[in-house]
Amino acid sequence: MKSLWLLTKKNLTxxxxxxxxxxxxxxxxxxxxxILGLSFNNSAKYGLNIGVCSxxxxxxxxxxxxxxxxxxxxxxxxxxxxEGCIEDIKxxxxxxxxxxxxxxxxxxNTQKEITFYVDPSKINLxxxxxxxxxxxxxxxxxxISEGLTSEILTKLSDTNTKVGVEKDRVEVVKxxxxxxLSSIVSSQTGLLGLDLDGPxxxxxxxxxxTFKSNITASINDGLAKVNGAKEALDxxxxxxxxxxxxxxxxxxxxxxxxxxxxLVDNGTGGxxxxxxxxxxxxxxxxxxxxxxxxxxxxxxxxxxxxxxxKASLDTAVSSLNEIKTALEGIKTNLESQKVxxxxxxxxPLITHIETVAPRSTHLNYLFSGLIVLVIMFSSLLLGTTLxxxxxHSPAFIRNYFLPVKKITFILSIYFTNLIxxxxxxxxxxxxxLIFLPNFYSSIPxxxxxxxxxxxxxxxxxxxxGYVFNxxxxxxxxxxxxxxLLLFFSGLILPLESISPTIxxxxxxxxxxxxxxxxxxxxxxxxxxxAVWLDLVFLAAYAIVLFLIIMIFESLIHxxxxxxxxxxxxxxxxxxxxxxxxx
Amino acid sequence: MESxxxxxxxxxxxxxxxxxxxxxxxEEGDILGIIGQSGSGKTTLLNLISGYLEPSEGDVVxxxxxxxxxxxxxxxxxxxxxxxxxxxxxxxxxPKLTVKENLMHFGQMYKLKKETLLTNAxxxxxxxxxxxxxxxxxxxxxxxxxRRLDLACSLIHKPKFLMLDEPTADLDFILQEEIxxxxxxxxxxxxxxxxxxxxxxxxxxxxxxxxxxxxxxxKSYGNIGNxxxxxxxxxxxxxxxxxxxxxxxxxxxxxxxxxxxVDQGHQLIIYPENPEKxxxxxxxxxxxxxxxxxxxxxxxxxxxxxxxxxxxxxxxEE
Numbered sequence: 001m002k003s004l005w006l007l008t009k010k011n012l013t014x015x016x017x018x019x020x021x022x023x024x025x026x027x028x029x030x031x032x033x034x035i036l037g038l039s040f041n042n043s044a045k046y047g048l049n050i051g052v053c054s055x056x057x058x059x060x061x062x063x064x065x066x067x068x069x070x071x072x073x074x075x076x077x078x079x080x081x082x083e084g085c086i087e088d089i090k091x092x093x094x095x096x097x098x099x100x101x102x103x104x105x106x107x108x109n110t111q112k113e114i115t116f117y118v119d120p121s122k123i124n125l126x127x128x129x130x131x132x133x134x135x136x137x138x139x140x141x142x143x144i145s146e147g148l149t150s151e152i153l154t155k156l157s158d159t160n161t162k163v164g165v166e167k168d169r170v171e172v173v174k175x176x177x178x179x180x181l182s183s184i185v186s187s188q189t190g191l192l193g194l195d196l197d198g199p200x201x202x203x204x205x206x207x208x209x210t211f212k213s214n215i216t217a218s219i220n221d222g223l224a225k226v227n228g229a230k231e232a233l234d235x236x237x238x239x240x241x242x243x244x245x246x247x248x249x250x251x252x253x254x255x256x257x258x259x260x261x262x263l264v265d266n267g268t269g270g271x272x273x274x275x276x277x278x279x280x281x282x283x284x285x286x287x288x289x290x291x292x293x294x295x296x297x298x299x300x301x302x303x304x305x306x307x308x309x310k311a312s313l314d315t316a317v318s319s320l321n322e323i324k325t326a327l328e329g330i331k332t333n334l335e336s337q338k339v340x341x342x343x344x345x346x347x348p349l350i351t352h353i354e355t356v357a358p359r360s361t362h363l364n365y366l367f368s369g370l371i372v373l374v375i376m377f378s379s380l381l382l383g384t385t386l387x388x389x390x391x392h393s394p395a396f397i398r399n400y401f402l403p404v405k406k407i408t409f410i411l412s413i414y415f416t417n418l419i420x421x422x423x424x425x426x427x428x429x430x431x432x433l434i435f436l437p438n439f440y441s442s443i444p445x446x447x448x449x450x451x452x453x454x455x456x457x458x459x460x461x462x463x464x465g466y467v468f469n470x471x472x473x474x475x476x477x478x479x480x481x482x483x484l485l486l487f488f489s490g491l492i493l494p495l496e497s498i499s500p501t502i503x504x505x506x507x508x509x510x511x512x513x514x515x516x517x518x519x520x521x522x523x524x525x526x527x528x529x530a531v532w533l534d535l536v537f538l539a540a541y542a543i544v545l546f547l548i549i550m551i552f553e554s555l556i557h558x559x560x561x562x563x564x565x566x567x568x569x570x571x572x573x574x575x576x577x578x579x580x581x582x
Numbered sequence: 583m584e585s586x587x588x589x590x591x592x593x594x595x596x597x598x599x600x601x602x603x604x605x606x607x608x609e610e611g612d613i614l615g616i617i618g619q620s621g622s623g624k625t626t627l628l629n630l631i632s633g634y635l636e637p638s639e640g641d642v643v644x645x646x647x648x649x650x651x652x653x654x655x656x657x658x659x660x661x662x663x664x665x666x667x668x669x670x671x672x673x674x675x676x677p678k679l680t681v682k683e684n685l686m687h688f689g690q691m692y693k694l695k696k697e698t699l700l701t702n703a704x705x706x707x708x709x710x711x712x713x714x715x716x717x718x719x720x721x722x723x724x725x726x727x728x729r730r731l732d733l734a735c736s737l738i739h740k741p742k743f744l745m746l747d748e749p750t751a752d753l754d755f756i757l758q759e760e761i762x763x764x765x766x767x768x769x770x771x772x773x774x775x776x777x778x779x780x781x782x783x784x785x786x787x788x789x790x791x792x793x794x795x796x797x798x799x800x801k802s803y804g805n806i807g808n809x810x811x812x813x814x815x816x817x818x819x820x821x822x823x824x825x826x827x828x829x830x831x832x833x834x835x836x837x838x839x840x841x842x843x844v845d846q847g848h849q850l851i852i853y854p855e856n857p858e859k860x861x862x863x864x865x866x867x868x869x870x871x872x873x874x875x876x877x878x879x880x881x882x883x884x885x886x887x888x889x890x891x892x893x894x895x896x897x898x899e900e
Contacts, residue, residue, distance in 0.1 A: 393676065394672060394673055394674050394675060394676070394677060395674050395675050395676050396674070397634075397668070397670045397674050398668065398670070398674035398675065398688065398735065398736075399691075400634060401632065401634070401663055401666060401667070401668045402663065402688065402691040402692065403660055403663040403664050403691070403692060403693070404691050405660070
């Protein structure tokens with residue numbers, strides 16, 4: 001345990017005594033945290049350049065522009081020039097384009113379309129832009145939605161008033177109908193109350209027939225006999241004595257007629273039965289007459305009721321006509337409300353997101369960042385390592401005595417790195433062609449960019465190599481530098497979320513320049529004349545770094561020799577003095 | 583004649599003087615040994631002679647036979663570099679190149695023609711006895727072979743001057759002998775050699791000129807005999823190799839005017855006050871006592887002794 005502590009203590013002492021190590025170990029994290037803290041310690045949405053395109057910058061459009069400007073967005077206006085705005089996205093001058101309609105007035109069941117044009121390769125930025133702008137547009141949409149809802153509510157209020165009025169009319173109709181109904185019910189009750197049932201007595205008609213036949217027979221018989229007597233008396237010229245038979249015959253006739261009278265008195269088949277029948281029939285007829293009277297009265301009553309009903313119905317028809325007119329008015333009013341779909345009212349504005357490059361895979365979008373990332377780290381580390389290899393090579397001193405200029409050595413390291421970088425690029429691009437077949441056309445320009453990027457990062461790595469003494473610290477320095485460049489590249493967090501001052505500096509980050517160039521060439525096929533300035537910038541970086549390395553190499557070489565010699569001699573002389581006592 | 587001359591040369595680092603007012607001339611064919619204590623400035627002097635460092639004051643002048651002119655070494659370093667070979671205290675080549683690749687690489691750096699380069703490389707491989715190892719990686723060679731390769735790398739362009747900084751550091755006696763032999767061979771081929779070393783015996787054997795540096799000053803410079811000569815007068819040493827009768831001889835010596843006797847077993851080193859009288863008296867006593875001596879000789883002060891005296895402030899009589 002003690003040994004462990006002693007060894008650890010020794011390591012720490014050695015580390016701290018090596019100035020560069022101490023610098024890296026202690027100050028590098030401090031520096032990185034400080035820079036990152038200064039850069040990202042804000043929540044404001046700085047620095048978004050928003051292109052606003054519209055056919056005309058009407059008051060509606062200007063209101064959106066103003067609201068965006070209030071959020072510190074920088075607005076670039078493109079009147080009737082969507083293509084120009086899209087080109088500027090590709091070149092990185094604006095982060096997004098918003099295509100706005102001239103007017104936000106909703107005149108039908110059609111939502112107003114707002115289209116965002118974004119660079120899909122800036123994945124992290126796309127969402128930030130969309131979220132930020134969506135917030136603003138949602139407010140606008142809410143305003144419009146409120147207007148539409150208010151309009152509808154006004155119409156509903158009008159309708160309500162009118163319906164209130166019509167409600168009274170409906171009451172009238174209702175009362176009329178109710179009266180009509182009562183009359184009808186009353187008539188119905190009356191009519192239903194009429195007893196129209198006929199007499200139900202079964203009259204024995206055979207009695208009358210029998211009576212008739214009997215009477216007829218008896219009478220016929222009496223008549224016959226009377227007729228016989230009449231004839232006999234008519235025929236006999238006999239005295240009154242002789243008339244006796246006649247008289248007998250007449251008596252006989254009388255007898256027959258008595259018999260006929262007896263038949264009438266007889267209960268069965270007699271005239272009484274007929275009288276009873278007739279009486280019965282008379283009663284029935286009386287009853288029927290009474291019923292008919294009642295019916296007649298009912299008909300009178302019903303007629304009265306029907307007249308009332310007619311009057312009620314006339315009133316109802318009149319009211320209904322008025323109601324119809326009112327409803328037609330309401331209908332017209334409601335029909336004048338053109339926005340009727342709930343979706344349009346609740347979301348009067350719809351947003352579309354269009355990409356300024358064809359939709360593609362994530363690899364396409366990430367490719368530019370990835371390839372520059374690989375190039376950066378490999379070039380930085382290789383540059384540093386090669387310089388350290390040369391510096392720490394046993395042949396370092398011998399090289400000084402060679403009739404070869406310093407610049408040649410520096411360039412040799414650069415070219416070594418370039419060759420290795422080229423191999424890496426060929427491998428990466430070769431593999432990329434499998435996944436990104438549309439890559440061929442951009443290869444020549446891409447090679448130029450990667451060549452410049454490799455040069456810049458190699459020189460940076462070499463500069464680190466010349467600054468530091470130990471290989472470990474220089475590699476650590478290289479990685480730290482690479483990490484810083486990466487942090488401020490927009491690949492992890494959008495540059496737009498960095499505070500403005502530092503963001504201005506990050507635009508000069510070679511990683512940012514190289515990544516932007518690769519993206520523009522690879523994704524948008526931008527022609528070289530549109531990106532030449534960035535290329536020149538990158539080349540200038542390489543040249544300046546090369547000159548710095550030349551100065552570094554010269555200064556550091558002298559500094560190291562001076563320091564080494566001074567300490568070397570002082571130490572030895574002091575030791576010798578101690579030994580000899582001189 | 584090729585030569586390098588230092589005129590009133592001083593060198594300081596950030597105000598700390600390292601060398602002061604050095605005047606010396608290295609002439610063609612010399613093997614100059616620079617000796618001094620650690621930190622005395624001998625490596626700095628070697629670096630000034632080679633052009634690796636620029637003097638703070640004074641001039642380093644290179645006289646070129648080929649270019650038939652005297653040139654300020656530092657102002658014309660790129661022209662003069664081809665005439666100079668340099669070996670540092672530690673081997674200086676690429677460990678992961680083979681022996682021949684190293685030679686070819688450094689030769690190509692001197693822009694030698696391919697044929698010349700091949701000839702030089704092969705002859706150096708033979709000279710340094712590395713022919714059989716030419717395809718080995720340099721870091722696979724033994725310490726001695728690495729030294730030889732280092733020397734070969736310094737000679738690949740056939741320099742006029744060869745600067746060697748501690749060429750025998752960390753080498754055992756046999757390897758020191760071997761390197762010494764090689765250096766003498768190189769010198770015989772017309773290469774002027776400047777060596778900075780701690781190994782005074784080694785320098786004494788191979789150098790014809792010596793420069794003694796002490797505390798940044800050139801204390802003594804010249805042919806080795808001339809450097810030693812001032813010390814002959816006082817410090818002639820008598821070596822007596824004895825096998826028997828040592829005690830008797832010591833007894834005799836004690837009666838003679840002798841400053842110090844050093845007993846080294848079979849050898850007695852005597853520091854007499856008067857070497858000639860002491861020698862005569864010793865011979866007479868030996869003869870009288872019938873004693874037996876293997877060998878008696880008068881020894882010059884070694885370079886080491888001279889150096890010790892110089893650095894301890896001995897005033898050399900002019």
